[in-house]
Amino acid sequence: MRAIWKGALTFGLVNVPVKVYSATEDHDVPLHQVHEKDGGRIRYQRVCELDGEVVPYKEIDRAYDDGERTVILTKDDLKSLPSERSREIEVVEFVPSEQVDLLTLDRAYYLEPDSTSPKAYVLLRKTLEQTERTAIVRFSLRQKTRLAALRVRDDVLVLQTLLWADEVREATFPALEEPVRVSAKELELSAALVESFASDFDPENYVDEYQQELRTLIEAKLEKGDAVDTVETFGEQEADAGGEVIDLMEALRASVERSRAQREGGTKKKAAKKTAS
Template identity: 80%
Template sequence: MRTIWKGALTFGLVNVPVKVYSAVEDHDVPLHQVHDEDGGRIRYQRVCEVCGKTVAYADIDRAFVDEGQTVVLTKDDLAALPAQRSKEIDVVEFVPSDQVDLLTLDKPYYLEPDSSSPKAYVLLRKTLEQTDRTAIVRFTLREKTRLAALRVRGEVLVLQTLLWADEVREASFPALDESVTISRKELELSASLVESFSGDFDPSAFVDEYQQELRTLIDAKIVKGEAFEAAETFGDAEPGGGEVIDLMEALRASVERSRAARSDENASDAADQPAAPKGKGRKKAG
């Protein structure tokens, strides 16, 4: 696997240097468009619809288009935005694992400890397991701020990006508003059918038959000599990294800081309470 990001996972004053890897990969056979007469690759050019010229990538700006209006955003405009470029994965809170809606889970990443000692990494992993909690974190990847769930899978910490709340559509189907009566017998028969298909889930037992047949077809054409060489280039991994600080000291300082913050909040709440009314009928000094 190739590292796609390096940084540090932080909670309180604890710093856990990590390397990030994509946890999944597409198994589909990559297919390109070619000219049917000579097999030449068909490539797309960036052409301006106004002047008809082919435009270099360096000369392209971005724009927001809505209801016939176009707002151009230059590279300087975007650079002026408060985009985070931090190499830290900041823990926002630890929540019960069953509160993370599966619908919001997006792309998963593996985290590998990136230090001479994996102690802080293992400590966080064991803590999440023991407390049955999932860490909600914020981090920046490819110049975008992401929200993610940090959880445990076997011996590895897994970072899974989350969809933002406004990216999940509400399900509203009028048909489900109608009252439907299910008889006891229908429910029993349905449960019996489910039982007949019951078993333990084994992902390796399922294969993508279409992709297998496609690969078989490609191999057959190669054997017949119906292939020619083509080259591909790949980019380099992104640099970065971090260092581990004293673990016990960081834990103690984090706990103390958290307690102090709560104490300040309680003191502030008490100060905001209205004062008790003073007693009446005070005697004058004689």
């Protein structure tokens, strides 16, 4: 695997240098479009609607259209926004793992310790396991600010990006608004049916049959010589982050003390406001 990002995972004053890898990959057979008559490759070009010219990628800006007006955003405009300038994955809170809604989980990434000593990495991993909590983190990747859940899978820290709250649609279905009566007998029979299918989940037991058949079809066509010459028809066409934590125990103590002081300060402010009122 190739690291797509290098930075530092931070919680309190503890700094954990890490490398980030995509944890998943697409297994679909890559297909493209061709001309039915002669098999020639069909390609897409970026054409300006005003002058009909093909525009090179370096001359393309982004824009937002509200239906009546278009706002053009230059490359300098976009560079001024929060982006990958920060190479930190900042832990903002630790929450009970069951509070992370599975519906909000998005892309998954593996984190590898990027230092000569993985002690801080292992410490965080064991802490998450022991406390049964998930770390909610914030970081920037590919010019976007991301929210993510940091958890443990097979002794490896896994970063899984989360959808923002306003990206999850509310499920409102009229048919479910009316009360529905389910009898005890119906529930008993339904539970018995579930039990008859009960098993331990093993993802290795399941395969993508469509992709398997597609690969078999392609191989059969190749063996029959039912193919065209690709060149003839298509044409030819890392910054280091954060250092080692010098004194891990001292960083932990300082972080705990700072967090405690912030909580006590918040409590005193609330008490002062209550007294004043």
